[in-house]
Amino acid sequence: MNSSAALLVEDLSFSYGGKKALSQVNFKIQPGECTILLGPNGAGKSTLFSLITRLYDTRDGRIELCGFDIKQQTQLALAKLGVVFQQTTLDMDLTVLQNLRYHTALHGMGRKQATQRIQQELERLAMYDRRAEKVRQLNGGHRRRVEIARALLHKPSVLLLDEPTVGLDVPSRLSIVDYVHRLAVEEKLAVLWASHLIDEIYPDDHLIVLDKGQVKANGTVDEVLKVTETPTIKDAFYVLTQGEQA
Amino acid sequence: MRLLHYWRAMWGIIWRELWRFVTQRERFISALVRPLVWLFVFAAGFRAALGLAITPPYETYILYEVYITPGLIGMIQLFNGMQSSLSMVYDREMGSMRILMVCPLPRWFLLLSKLLAGTGVSILQVYVFLAIAWFYDIQAPWQGYLWVLPALLLSGLMLGALGLLLSSFIKQLENFAGVMNFVIFPMFFMSTALYPLWKMKESSTLLYHLAHYNPFSQAVELIRFALYGQFNSQAFIYTFVAFIVFMTAAIIGYNPSKGMMTRKGGA
Incomplete structure (x- = not known):
């Protein structure tokens, strides 16, 4: 049991039949941290969300929410979780x-x-x-606000958002992005935000780049830029995903 | 405290289902029109063609409309059970099922609550149907209207559990049309809803056996006897066992570790 992390994902793998969707995914999110999960379509973001929300069974690896194992202590873990689904x-x-x-x-x-x-x-x-x-x-935009x-x-201690701004106009999108970032700080909420929109990332955010089911980068925005030796997140993303569209 | 959580969640699920049904006027009306057409048109036309002997629970010769009424009650519950599962396939496709599944309660309990909610809606429909039938001179003894309530609860749960089980296998809405054709119609026509067993035996032994072992027939007989203040123990046991079997299979079907969920693209 890891008591400090609000969300812990350890050695997580998942396959649909013979097709690998996630492979050895590892990361943790601390309270008050806003983590953006960036990846192209088919990277495994939705599968990861389905596993964290226990819609799918975790067969290989482990997921903990505030120290509660999602498989062994499902209800205690789910009580700590707030979710905004894509649809x-x-x-x-x-x-x-x-x-x-x-x-x-x-x-x-x-x-x-x-x-x-x-x-x-x-x-x-x-x-x-x-x-x-x-x-x-x-x-x-208002429907999204109600869902949030x-x-x-x-x-909850952990808030999951699966591309919540898809299809929204720019002002609605910006206000939701801003609101969630403030929530993380003010409420000490651990946020995992799946997105493919680079302008939703704030400089203080943590970044996880997922591609073909694998974590390609995990760290603060600065760290990711440093590792990839790129000036912008867009470039970093391009390098990490070998040219795929976010 | 934990019990209170269960109670509130169950009530919340039932309330939502009832409210949705009452406010969706088209659904309410169409749910009533189907059995009423059968009663006013089909049964009236068939009255002359079909002679009925005196069989329990009836103590005298009855009109065909009287015979068919418990079958139509079963039909309401059969359609409702399937419609509830249709809404679950829809909910799953649209995502609102996910909200239910990520709440911190055991999945079996959530499914049972959903089932109870659907059964509650079907019971509401049945009583409105019985009220209209009463004005059409199809009148059971007044105690029958009370005795039929527990029978409706069990038959509604059994048929709803069957729908739930089917919905755990269905990935998309489109496949549901097939289920309507391959489940609802065979179940309804191969049952005692429209004609008594002995009548069926005269024309086909195979049909007789199929109808006899059809859980829908047993549910209809349970309702038929209850409506006349009698308890049909065989029908009760058969319906109860069918409910347990369907429900267990549905829970397994919706279990992320064991069921169909991981095989599917959506949850």
């Missing part, structure tokens, strides 16, 4: 409030506590006034 997972025919209440019920929160937490999270994202609206009426609020309701 929207809100119920379009329910209101914002109903969607969030459903989530608090799944996490066993009482009505009073749920009401309080929902208000806090929605207010932080300036969405409290929209709580009675059906999700269908919200635009893409939902992922934080049960006060």
